[in-house]
Amino acid sequence: MKQQAKRGEPTQNEASSSSSKIEQAFGTATPLFTVRPALPHDVLAISAVVMPYATRGILLTKELVGFYEAVQEFWVAEVHGSVVGCGALHVMWEDLAEVRTLAVDGPFRGTGVGHALLERLLERARELEIPRVFCLTFEVDFFERHGFTALPGPGVPEPIYGQLLRSSDDGVAEFLELSRVKANTLGNTRMIAHLDELDDLDDTPGAGA
Numbered sequence: 001m002k003q004q005a006k007r008g009e010p011t012q013n014e015a016s017s018s019s020s021k022i023e024q025a026f027g028t029a030t031p032l033f034t035v036r037p038a039l040p041h042d043v044l045a046i047s048a049v050v051m052p053y054a055t056r057g058i059l060l061t062k063e064l065v066g067f068y069e070a071v072q073e074f075w076v077a078e079v080h081g082s083v084v085g086c087g088a089l090h091v092m093w094e095d096l097a098e099v100r101t102l103a104v105d106g107p108f109r110g111t112g113v114g115h116a117l118l119e120r121l122l123e124r125a126r127e128l129e130i131p132r133v134f135c136l137t138f139e140v141d142f143f144e145r146h147g148f149t150a151l152p153g154p155g156v157p158e159p160i161y162g163q164l165l166r167s168s169d170d171g172v173a174e175f176l177e178l179s180r181v182k183a184n185t186l187g188n189t190r191m192i193a194h195l196d197e198l199d200d201l202d203d204t205p206g207a208g209a
C-alpha cells in the first residue's frame, strides 16, 4: 500500500524546513511512504524513532526486549526502506485496546505519516472487532481530529478494572491511573474513540475522508 502525504497545509516555514531535511535525507521533498506490519528486524529502528520522545517523557520508555516481545502489535511507516514512524495497538480487554507508541521521526512530522499509522491501527481494532480504542497523549488536537474525545472516568466497569489491576504492563497501569506510574501520566490526556460512532460518521452523506 503506497500512500502519498497530502493532508493539511503546514506554514511556509514548517514546510520548507521539513522539506529540506527530507531532501537531504532522501533526495526528494515529498517521499512516498509505506505502512506495513513491523518485523523483528525493525526493532532497532523503531526504538530509534521512539527514544527521543521517551527521553522527553512524551512516550513510555521500553527496553529493546520489550519491543521484541511486542513487535507483533506494531506497524511501521517506511520511506525508501527506512523506518520513519511506528505505532502499536495493544489489546486490553475484549472491547478495549490502546493505541500506544505512535511516533513519527522529526523531519517527517506533519506529512501525513502519523495519520496513516493511526488509521491502520484503528483498522486493526476493527479487524479484531474491538469497538473502543484508548490513548494517553499530549497530542490532543491530533487525536481529536481522528475522532477521539477525552475520557473522564475509569473507562471500564468495576469488575474489569479489578482484572486489569492484575496486569504488570505499564501502559495498563497508566490507563488505570495507578500511583506507580503517576509521573508518566502528568499532563497527558486520557482519550477514547468509539469506532462504531466513527463508522456512522463516515456513512453520513457528504462526510469527508
Ligand SMILES: CC(C)(COP(=O)(O)OP(=O)(O)OC[C@H]1O[C@@H](n2cnc3c(N)ncnc32)[C@H](O)[C@@H]1OP(=O)(O)O)[C@@H](O)C(=O)NCCC(=O)NCCS
Binding pocket: 005, 006, 007, 008, 009, 010, 053, 058, 059, 099, 100, 101, 102, 103, 104, 105, 108, 109, 110, 111, 112, 113, 114, 115, 116, 135, 136, 137, 138, 139, 141, 142, 145
Ligand atoms: C502525534 C504524531 C504521531 C503525529 O504524527 P504526524 O506524522 O506529525 O501527523 P500527520 O502529519 O499525519 O498529521 C499532523 C498534522 O500535519 C498536517 N499534515 C498532515 N499531512 C500533511 C501534508 N501532507 N502536508 C502538510 N501538512 C500535513 C495536518 O495539519 C495534520 O493535522 P490533522 O490531524 O488534521 O491531520 C507525532 O506528532 C508524534 O510523533 N508525536 C510525538 C509522540 C506522541 O505524542 N504520540 C502520541 C501518543 S501515543
